Amino acid sequence: MTITPPALSVFETLESEVRSYCRGWPAVFDHARGCRVHDEDGHSYLDFFAGAGSLNYGHNNPVLKRALLDYIERDGIVHGLDMATTAKRAFLESFQNIVLRPRDLPYKVMFPGPTGTNAVEAALKLARKVKGRESVVSFTNAFHGMSLGSLAVTGNAFKRAGAGIPLVHGTPMPFDHYFDGTVPDFLWFERLLEDRGSGLNQPAAVIVETVQGEGGINVARAEWLRALQSLCERRDMLLIVDDIQMGCGRTGGFFSFEEAGITPDIVTLSKSISGYGLPMSLCLFKPELDIWEPGEHNGTFRGHNPAFVTAAAALDTYWADGQMEKQTLVRGEQVQEALLAIAAESGDPGVCFRGRGLVWGLEFTDPRRAGAVCSRAFERGLLLETSGPRGEVVKLLPPLTITPEELDEGLRVLARSVRETA
Template structure:
């Protein structure tokens, strides 16, 4: 039988060409438990992708699943717009007592639409409303979402090209390390702000990721983030931290900005906030910024009550103590050591590594080499994706609940895949 004899699948005949991840992983998945996905033939795949960071606690986490099933079994409210429900109350109380109060964070909680880009749109809209200004500053290699406002603050030219319209009112500044230390931090930014003839309209806000996931696992130093927060304070710009992918424990602490000791004016969360992969997003902001009129920003699915249930269970299970944080930070060293060994083996294999907590990137000379590593890893039963402006970085996002044995297994497969790609490149 030849390839031309195989009938196209329903995915090919009905689903849009926009589909993406399924092209890299051409199997049909049927089940998922913990750190593994299983295709319809029962073959297991170790998942170091974790739903692009939306499954920090693994697939079908049993504690979260039990809470969800119990809620549905008693006919709990599934869709509630922004009505008050017991599920929302339980979440807000748990989030306040286990997350906000221990960190002395005074934030009000807003439920926008249920995705990360919805949270970013709400943050941008609020910053412009509060300040009466239009311009927002974002950074090179940033990724903040695919709707128009979020896309305007995103750096990737291929993603921006899909907008079909101009993406105005955003000014780009160099992210930490972008100029390889050849210029003092924020020298250019400060000069533009201070010069009335620079052409930079006074910004409403600055939006930043502490670790740029899609941008190539670019990690901002704590001192750089503190400098940015101080710059925003002096020039009366609101500081927005996009914690959509790096929040909920991915870097160790619940919020990725905690290490820097800063308190952003606005924070966006999504992906793993529900804990179960259910759509949910939050926009957090200082109380004095809560100047919305009722219904001024809304969305039909901002009240995803099943997500509130699993989010509450995740908080109660993992964020009432420091066990998950400590385990994540300990494993960071383990991952860094394993990736460092790969760098030391063969200069042709990879050129750099970087990361924090349980998000790491292995950079290669070009995108083809990184893609070859991911293809080989898939053949060996490991799911990885690439990131970076040229897809030159192999990105590791294992669940925070991955076992030590699973972590070693995944790192071993990665090592074999890197060596395989290096050998093929020399042939």
């Protein structure tokens, strides 16, 4: 495919220099459905980006779109703050019956502002309020959001530098595999907790991603997560799982921590919880932690009712029968086999891959290679992004509803792009 970069005059002259995705994908996109995105010049792209994980059910999913249109056409409430509405009730009932009860999860549900970072801010604020302490432990290469509290527990130096002020009350610890197995899990963490001279204040909580998406598709082992939960219980720290990108079925189960058999104290969800790409986020926590005062954490758009409508439709359609998890794991095996072949064909021992469900990363020793692969894939009609602290990982994040044929098509484009950038 030959792509002619469009004349982005209004974007270049009026929009801020902070824009990023449009620089790697120089096209003006016009419409999309399922796994396909189309630009205004008629080019078609297979989407292995899925709105950074906010489109697990594809673009303009017809079932969710119909529910949304029906709601809007009958003048359903759009903006409701935290008022009780029929749309919110329908979502809460579906979430309770389809997600929480079958997994024996006792969580209360909080609607913070509609972004993932707002859910993280609410989680951090609540943990500190419950425990009466300020310090929160995070992990190397973590990413939890772009607001100040979330940045304080984010590892990426470039993003942290954008804060412009000191980011305090967060302490990083080594994520799983950080020392390649040469150091026992949590040895450093436990030693600092025990040593009254370590300088580590007793933490209120630990926040973790089971799979670090922006950090480079770093997958925590189930036993590591279980050991972390045990450590938190023994040391009187709350365990927060940030499931904003890896939740809603991305790794297989609805929650990414299900495989490890743990029950976090607090869980954050966003991105694909609405199912349709509409802004929405949740902060879930055990009932005994619900010590909020009315209005103590709020937001003008915390009651985005169209998102409640599509979220309920997504749960009712894709999660009531248990088939989505099985399908995702099967699709994941398809990706794994393809990446195994790509890595073997490259002949470069520095090329490796890792992932779970339908989130995978293909890592290159030279980060410029990963960027070149993504650029070449775009030219051939495939949307991919990089991740990792140096942009060294090609990140695969296709919609969960992708067909085996579409998945194979994209994987063949990826393989060709790797060969052509060798």
